[in-house]
Amino acid sequence: MIELAGIRYAWPESPPVLDGVSLTVREGEKLVLLGANGSGKSTLLKLMNGLVQPQSGAYRYGGEDVTPARLRGGEWARRFRSEVVLLFQHPEAMLFNPTVRDEIAYGPRQLGLADAEARTARWAAALGLLPLLDKAPFALSGGQKQKVALAAILALEPRVLLLDEPVSSLDPRASGWLVDFLLDCGKTVIVSTHNLSMATELGERCLVLGEGGRPLYDGPLQEALHDRALLESANLVHRHRHRHDGDTHAYMHAHTHSHDWESSR
Template identity: 65%
Template sequence: MIELQAVGFGWPDSRETLADISLALQPGEKTVLLGANGSGKSTLLKLLNGLVVPSHGSYHYHGHPIDKASMADRQWLRRFRQEVVLLFQHPEAMLFNPTVRDEIAYGPRRLGWDDIDERVAWWADQLGLRTLLDKPPFTLSGGQKQKVALASILILEPKVILMDEPSASLDPRSVGWLVDFLLDTAATVVVSTHNLSMAAEFGSRCLVLGENGRLAYDGPIGPAMRDMELLERCNLAHRHRHRHAGGEHSHLHGHEWESS
């Protein structure tokens, strides 16, 4: 469904953010993306969403190249934007309509769908937004904004769901709903997270980006979570000293996750 071959990307006037990324994602696969701050997680998600294109290497979606030419093809782009969606880490970047109702309905209206009001009401109920439908999004709390942004992409019934730190602003009940939804959906899912204790809830496959923008690991999530050397090398775990009864020793600790 998605294939990257030796993909690299660098922002203007900066070092290469992603380097030599090769991977394939199958339909319905659930994948967790891990990496320290600055490792390129958000950039990789934006690249998969077609917001940026590779500086070198290739990206194909269902065999179709994702490059500047395809992104300039309005008919192709319309289809791609419906099928491949991205939940930004900061929902403010996604919200621009006067009301929550308009925000959730924006995509279906652009696509000319019928029964939009019913679709909006259903997703508002799913995410506890019914009483907020006529409020301006900028007046909402961070968690409420996150749920509005989530409803605005899920209403499109996408085939690929990309999420950048989706649980960061959500309350525990909403996180539980999201985990259940992602387990049940037929869509391909890629979720980035800093919360290693939640990582296994989001998928069975794990991608770990090293600080050099290269893939340090691609495989089952269980072994990755138990490989403290890998986590330390990718700045997802750290060592610090403890003092006990006059003695001192060091332990390796995972960030947001501890091995059992």
């Protein structure tokens, strides 16, 4: 369904942020994109959403090259845009409608779907947003905005969900709902995280990106999580001094562990 071959991408006047990324994702597969801050996860998801174009390498969706010419408009672009959707890491960038209702209905209305209102109600209910439908998105909390952005892309009922650190500002109930939904939905899901304990909930396969967007590993997630050398080279765990409270002498020592509590921002 999704094929990347030898993708290289550099932002203007910068070193590469994706360097030799090759990847095949089958329909219905759940892939976790693991990497430290700055490893290129968001850039890769934008590329798969057709928002940035690789400088070299190929991106194929459903066997067809995703090219600037194809994305410019017409039936192909319309189908791609409705089938492949991205939840941005910072969803406030996506929200521009006067109300939550309009925000969720926007995509289905753009596609001219007759059931836009029914879809809005369905996905607002799924995410617990019914009490907020008449509110302005900009007046919501960060987590509420993320739920609105999620409802807005789910209302398109896409085939491929690209989710950029979706649980970073969701509360536990919404995170739990999302994990259950993703496992059961049958869609192709590519989800980025730097949270190792969350990763196991999101899929069974992972791609690990290292510094400079170099792919370090593609395979079973559990194996990656037990490969300390891999995790250290990807900067997903590190060695530092650590205070153990509750000890009469509150001593410090060094060992490796992950920083799951760190904010993604």
